[in-house]
Amino acid sequence: xxSATNNQPPRQVxxxxxxxxxxxxxxxxxxxxxAGHWCxxxxxxxxxxxxxxxxxxxxxxxxxxxxxxxxxxxxLNLLAKRFPDLKKVTLTAFASEEKRSACLAAGAELFxxxxxxxxxxxxxxxxxxxxxxxVPQQGFQGMLRRVGLQDVIQMECLGRNSSxxxxxxxxxxxxxxxxxGNIIHAAGGELTGERALQRxxxxxxxxxxxxxxxxxPENSISGPWEFLLMEAAxxxxxxxxxxxxxxxxxxxxxxxxxxxxxVRVMETLICSGTGKPLYDAECTNVESRVTLLxxxxxxxxxxxxxxxxxxxxxxxxxxxxxxxIAQTRPDRxxxxxxxxxxxxx
Amino acid sequence: MKDPAQQWLVDRASPPGMLGCGLRRPDxxxxxxxxxxxxxxxxxxxLLEQFATLRAVVFAGRFSPRWSTWAFEQGQIRFxxxxxxxxxxxxxxxxxxxxxxxxxxxxxxxxxDLGR
Numbered sequence: 001x002x003s004a005t006n007n008q009p010p011r012q013v014x015x016x017x018x019x020x021x022x023x024x025x026x027x028x029x030x031x032x033x034x035a036g037h038w039c040x041x042x043x044x045x046x047x048x049x050x051x052x053x054x055x056x057x058x059x060x061x062x063x064x065x066x067x068x069x070x071x072x073x074x075x076l077n078l079l080a081k082r083f084p085d086l087k088k089v090t091l092t093a094f095a096s097e098e099k100r101s102a103c104l105a106a107g108a109e110l111f112x113x114x115x116x117x118x119x120x121x122x123x124x125x126x127x128x129x130x131x132x133x134x135v136p137q138q139g140f141q142g143m144l145r146r147v148g149l150q151d152v153i154q155m156e157c158l159g160r161n162s163s164x165x166x167x168x169x170x171x172x173x174x175x176x177x178x179x180x181g182n183i184i185h186a187a188g189g190e191l192t193g194e195r196a197l198q199r200x201x202x203x204x205x206x207x208x209x210x211x212x213x214x215x216x217p218e219n220s221i222s223g224p225w226e227f228l229l230m231e232a233a234x235x236x237x238x239x240x241x242x243x244x245x246x247x248x249x250x251x252x253x254x255x256x257x258x259x260x261x262x263v264r265v266m267e268t269l270i271c272s273g274t275g276k277p278l279y280d281a282e283c284t285n286v287e288s289r290v291t292l293l294x295x296x297x298x299x300x301x302x303x304x305x306x307x308x309x310x311x312x313x314x315x316x317x318x319x320x321x322x323x324x325i326a327q328t329r330p331d332r333x334x335x336x337x338x339x340x341x342x343x344x345x
Numbered sequence: 346m347k348d349p350a351q352q353w354l355v356d357r358a359s360p361p362g363m364l365g366c367g368l369r370r371p372d373x374x375x376x377x378x379x380x381x382x383x384x385x386x387x388x389x390x391x392l393l394e395q396f397a398t399l400r401a402v403v404f405a406g407r408f409s410p411r412w413s414t415w416a417f418e419q420g421q422i423r424f425x426x427x428x429x430x431x432x433x434x435x436x437x438x439x440x441x442x443x444x445x446x447x448x449x450x451x452x453x454x455x456x457x458d459l460g461r
Contacts, residue, residue, distance in 0.1 A: 292407055299399050303415055303422060306391045307384065307436065310418025317410035318451075324408060 010039040011132050012056060016049040016075070017042070017064040017091070022114070029121040034129070046075045053083060059132050063108075065092040065099055073099075073106050080107035080298075087131055091124075100330050101311060105301035107294070109274045111330075131274075149201055150229055152210065152270075155279065157181045157225040162213035167200050174200040177216040183225050185216035193220035197228060202236035209327060209334055210270060264339055266322070269293075271333040289335045297328040350431075350459050354378045358450055362441020364420060369393040371430030384436050393434050396424045412451045425451045431459055 011034075015026045023042040030040055041056070043049035046067065052058075061079060065072035072090050079088055089110040090103040100111045109131055115121045149167065153176065156163050160181035167174045167188070174188025176197060186197035221228065267289075270279040275290045283289055300312035314327040322339035350368050354376060358366040365384030367377035375393060377386035404410065412425040418439065425433040433454045437443035 309420035
């Protein structure tokens, strides 16, 4: 049994896997890597794991997806009901998008491929250790701030991320493509390139979603993102200055003038696939929204079992004064609520 | 003569792209109409029952939506609950002509006189 080398008691980590050889590897590798900070337990069946859970308070359970009798996903569901606060991770030798969705919907915080090398064990150790150290309440405090489209783009570029930002309101759908931290393409209405980027960033209201990167039909933008955003800000100010009171604000084709924008984004929350808040704007209760997103994912999985309609994308709620969207994808959870504004005369 | 709920499902809730639709009565009984094989009455009943049970859990203390739409890759499920206990489920194919009719049908259902 390992012992703590600092003031903190060792983390209690249980691995559930029907392969004794793998459990042995886990003990050897994570024992060395944790240097006494983890106390490792192994169980080769769900029964044995449940027995241990009755006797010992655990910090983390790592479950093999492919187990005989009660498979990993069923076991996760069971754990979610009996030990809702317990952190759970799934390991698999054969990862697939379907399995990943099912595991995350069943309450797993992470879905990881089984490591086969020293580097692999190091990487998995870092992820698991990080997960155990993560306390949601502390994680999102300090992230609360007003967020705009520019902020999200800036965040993606600074992080050298690749993603597609979908921007929409009731009249417009636009996309901004970011690859490795560079803005490479924008399209909205009939516009593409910098002009589309500028007009999209000048939209007076609407919603946006970050979706996984896919290659754009063309690369229409180049240059440093900082300059592109500065230029877009200048254009936005110009448009605002030229706006005639009472005139509609955005044309769906040119993104320039007409049609009344009648919604305002009230709340935005973007989380990782595991529910870790990444971005938050005026979210009144982040924890409650994360719970909602996870609950939605779970219930969507149950609806999908009744009627197979493919992967779940989002839940749209029609509210008395607006709409709320809870999007749950394997790699991203997004909550956006908008409120209706009185139409211009 | 068909009862008003059944008549409404037949008359109104069948635009192209609709896979099926169903109602859960306040007494827990069902009226379901399957349009395509993929969506038989038994599955519609299960969907309605599932949503009737889970509704309180999903929205508990957070929202009370007039209706909710669960969007999947190949279809969408719209649930419309009424304060008198009736619940409507509409299942439509994604990108079909039935999609734009979801809101008007939902509004219509909420205003429908279904008796007791």
